[in-house]
Amino acid sequence: MLRYVLRRLAISAVTVAGLVLVTFIVVRILPGDAAAARLGPEASQADIDALRAQLRLDDSLPKQLLDYTTGLLKGDLGPAVSTGRPVSDELFDRLPATIELAFAGLVIALLIGFPWGLLAAARPGRVGDVSGRLFAVLGSSMAPIWLGLLLIFGFYSTWHLFPGPVGRLAIGTLPPPEVTGTYVFDSLLAGDFGLAWQSIQYLALPALTLGLGASAAVFKMVRSAVLHTADSGFVRTARAYGVPGREVLLRDQLRNAMLQVLTAIGLVFGFLLGGNIIVERLFNWPGMGRVAYDALGSNDLGLLQGYALIIGTIYILLNLVVDLVYGVIDPRVRLGGSNS
Amino acid sequence: MSTIDAGATAGTRAWPGTLLRRPFLLVGLTIVGILLVLGLVGPFLVDDPSARVAEPFLAPSGSHWFGTDSFGRDIFARCVNAIWLDLAIGVSVAVLAMIIGSAIGVIAGYLGGLVDDVIMRCVDILMAFPGFVLAMILLVSIGESLPKLAIALAIAQVAPFVRLVRAKVLSERELDYVAAARVSGARWPRVAFRHLLPNSIRPAAVQLTLVCGYSILNVSGLAYLGVGIHPPTAEWGVMVSEGAANMLTGQWWTAFFPGLLIAITVMALHFIGDDLGGDRA
Numbered sequence: 001m002l003r004y005v006l007r008r009l010a011i012s013a014v015t016v017a018g019l020v021l022v023t024f025i026v027v028r029i030l031p032g033d034a035a036a037a038r039l040g041p042e043a044s045q046a047d048i049d050a051l052r053a054q055l056r057l058d059d060s061l062p063k064q065l066l067d068y069t070t071g072l073l074k075g076d077l078g079p080a081v082s083t084g085r086p087v088s089d090e091l092f093d094r095l096p097a098t099i100e101l102a103f104a105g106l107v108i109a110l111l112i113g114f115p116w117g118l119l120a121a122a123r124p125g126r127v128g129d130v131s132g133r134l135f136a137v138l139g140s141s142m143a144p145i146w147l148g149l150l151l152i153f154g155f156y157s158t159w160h161l162f163p164g165p166v167g168r169l170a171i172g173t174l175p176p177p178e179v180t181g182t183y184v185f186d187s188l189l190a191g192d193f194g195l196a197w198q199s200i201q202y203l204a205l206p207a208l209t210l211g212l213g214a215s216a217a218v219f220k221m222v223r224s225a226v227l228h229t230a231d232s233g234f235v236r237t238a239r240a241y242g243v244p245g246r247e248v249l250l251r252d253q254l255r256n257a258m259l260q261v262l263t264a265i266g267l268v269f270g271f272l273l274g275g276n277i278i279v280e281r282l283f284n285w286p287g288m289g290r291v292a293y294d295a296l297g298s299n300d301l302g303l304l305q306g307y308a309l310i311i312g313t314i315y316i317l318l319n320l321v322v323d324l325v326y327g328v329i330d331p332r333v334r335l336g337g338s339n340s
Numbered sequence: 341m342s343t344i345d346a347g348a349t350a351g352t353r354a355w356p357g358t359l360l361r362r363p364f365l366l367v368g369l370t371i372v373g374i375l376l377v378l379g380l381v382g383p384f385l386v387d388d389p390s391a392r393v394a395e396p397f398l399a400p401s402g403s404h405w406f407g408t409d410s411f412g413r414d415i416f417a418r419c420v421n422a423i424w425l426d427l428a429i430g431v432s433v434a435v436l437a438m439i440i441g442s443a444i445g446v447i448a449g450y451l452g453g454l455v456d457d458v459i460m461r462c463v464d465i466l467m468a469f470p471g472f473v474l475a476m477i478l479l480v481s482i483g484e485s486l487p488k489l490a491i492a493l494a495i496a497q498v499a500p501f502v503r504l505v506r507a508k509v510l511s512e513r514e515l516d517y518v519a520a521a522r523v524s525g526a527r528w529p530r531v532a533f534r535h536l537l538p539n540s541i542r543p544a545a546v547q548l549t550l551v552c553g554y555s556i557l558n559v560s561g562l563a564y565l566g567v568g569i570h571p572p573t574a575e576w577g578v579m580v581s582e583g584a585a586n587m588l589t590g591q592w593w594t595a596f597f598p599g600l601l602i603a604i605t606v607m608a609l610h611f612i613g614d615d616l617g618g619d620r621a
Contacts, residue, residue: 011464014461015465019469026477026478026481027477137611141553141557142599143557145581146600149596152588156588164588277472281565307473
C-alpha cells in the first residue's frame with residue numbers, strides 16, 4: 001500500500017510541475033507580450049517598458065522560471081497588475097464562494113444523476129432508461145449560458161420563485177461573520193436561519209445551472225458502470241441462487257460499480273470548479289471564475305496564469321484523493337499498482 | 341448473374357432498414373443534413389444578417405420568425421447565416437484535434453517505453469485543465485483570430501484522441517500484420533502511420549462528432565466572456581451573449597433561438613456519435 005501511495009504522490013507531483021511549466025510557457029514564451037497585452041494597443045513604448053521591468057519580463061527566461069517557481073514554493077503567485085494586489089490573495093479570497101457553488105452543483109448533479117442512472121441500468125431499454133439517455137444528451141447539448149438564461153427567465157422573470165442574478169445575497173445584506181467563507185454554512189453557525197435561507201435561495205439558480213449539465217455526466221457514468229457489472233459472474237451466480245433482482249442491484253452491482261462512480265464524482269467536481277466562469281459571470285457570483293473573467297477584461301495574464309494553475313492543481317489533487325480512496329477500497333488496484 | 345443481382349438488392353434494401361432500426365442515428369443525420377442545406381442555401385433567401393430591417397425588439401411573428409434584436413436585425417436571418425460559421429469551426433477543431441491527437445497516440449503506443457511515458461505525462465497535464473480554461477488562456481496569450489481560435493480549441497481537445505488511439509495501438513501492434521510489415525523491412529514511421537494508424541483510427545473517428553459538438557459549445561462560452569468571436573459577427577454564441585441582457589427585461593427571443601440552434605446541433609452530433617460508438621437504443 002505504501003508503494004502505491006508513494007507512486008501516486010510522485011505522479012501527481014510531476015503533473016503539478018508540468019502544469020507550472022505549461023502555464024509559464026503559455027503566458028511568457030508564446031508570441032505575445034504580457035505587458036503590451038495588458039496596456040492595450042494605444043500604450044506608449046515607455047509605459048510598456050516600465051511594466052516589463054516591473055514584471056521582470058526582461059530577465060532571461062530560465063531566471064524568470066526560477067524566480068516564479070521559488071515564489072510558488074512560498075505561496076507567492078506574483079502580482080496582479082490590474083488590481084495591484086497579489087494574485088494569490090485575489091484568488092484565494094474568492095475560493096470559498098466558488099467551492100460553495102461547485103459543491104451545491106455537485107449535490108444537485110448527484111441527486112438527479114445517481115438514482116436515474118441506477119434505474120436506467122436496472123431496466124435497460126425501458127422508459128426510465130430511454131428518457132434518462134435523452135435527458136443526458138439534452139443536458140450535455142445545452143450551452144451553460146443558455147441554460148442559465150432559461151432558468152433566470154423562468155424562475156425569476158416569469159414566476160418570481162427565486163431571486164435575480166445579483167450574487168450571493170440581496171444587495172445591501174451583510175454577509176454572516178466569516179468562518180468558512182461559505183455563506184450557507186456560516187449563517188447556520190451564527191444561528192441566523194433567515195440569512196441561511198436567503199443564501200440558499202441565491203445559490204439555487206446558479207447551482208441548478210451547473211448541476212443540470214453535470215447530472216447528465218453523472219447519469220451516463222453511473223448507468224454504464226452498473227450495466228458493466230451486469231455481465232459478470234457474481235451477478236449471474238447471485239441471480240441463479242434466487243436472490244431478488246433489486247437486492248443484487250443494490251448490494252452487489254452498485255458496490256462493484258462504486259469505484260467508477262467515485263472517479264466520476266471526482267472528475268465532475270473538478271469540472272464544476274473549473275467550468276464555472278460562465279455561470280459566475282451570469283449570476284454575478286463573486287468566485288474565482290469571476291476574478292478570471294475580470295482578468296480577461298483587463299488582459300491581466302499573470303492573474304489568469306494563477307487561476308489556471310490553481311484550477312489545475314485542485315483537479316490533480318482531487319484525482320489523487322480519488323486514486324488513494326480507490327486503493328483503500330479495492331485491493332486489486334493497489335496490488336496492480338505496485339506490480340507495474 | 342442471378343446470385344449477384346440478389347446480393348445487390350439485399351444490400352440496397354438493408355440500408356434504410358438499418359437506419360430505421362437506429363432511430364438516434366437517423367434523427368442525428370437528418371438534423372445535420374437539414375442544417376447543411378439550410379446553411380448553404382439559406383443565406384441567399386434571408387435578409388442581410390447585419391441589416392437593420394425593422395424596429396428593435398419585435399416579438400417573433402410571421403414576418404420575423406425569430407423576432408428582431410436590439411438593433412432591429414432579423415434574428416432568423418442571423419441564425420441562418422451563422423450555420424456555416426459554427427459548423428465550420430466545429431468541424432475544423434475536431435479534425436485538427438484528431439489529426440494531431442492520432443499522430444501522437446500512434447507514436448506513443450507503437451514506440452512505447454520512455455517516449456510513451458513522456459507523452460502520457462504531457463497528456464495528464466493537458467487533462468488537468470478544463471478544456472475551456474486552457475483554450476481561453478491560449479487565446480488571450482497568442483492573440484485572437486478565427487484560425488487561432490480553432491487551434492486553441494483543438495489543442496484543448498487533443499488529449500482524448502491521444503488516449504483513444506494509443507489504447508487501440510497497444511492491442512493492434514501485437515498482431516501479425518505489424519510483425520509482417522516489420523519483417524518486410526519497413527521502418528517505424530511507415531509501420532506506425534501506414535499500417536497501424538488506419539487500423540486504430542476508428543475510436544477517434546467516433547470521438548470526432550462529439551468534439552465537434554463540444555467545440556460549438558466552447559465557442560459560445562468564450563464569446564460570452566468576450567474572447568474568440570466578437571459582435572457584430574453573426575454567430576450563435578455571440579448572439580446568445582448579446583441577448584443575455586434582454587432575458588431580464590422580457591425580450592426572451594433574442595437569446596432563445598440562437599441557443600436553441602446550438603442545443604439542437606450539438607444534440608444531433610451526440611446522437612450520431614453515441615450510435616457510432618456502439619451505444620444503441
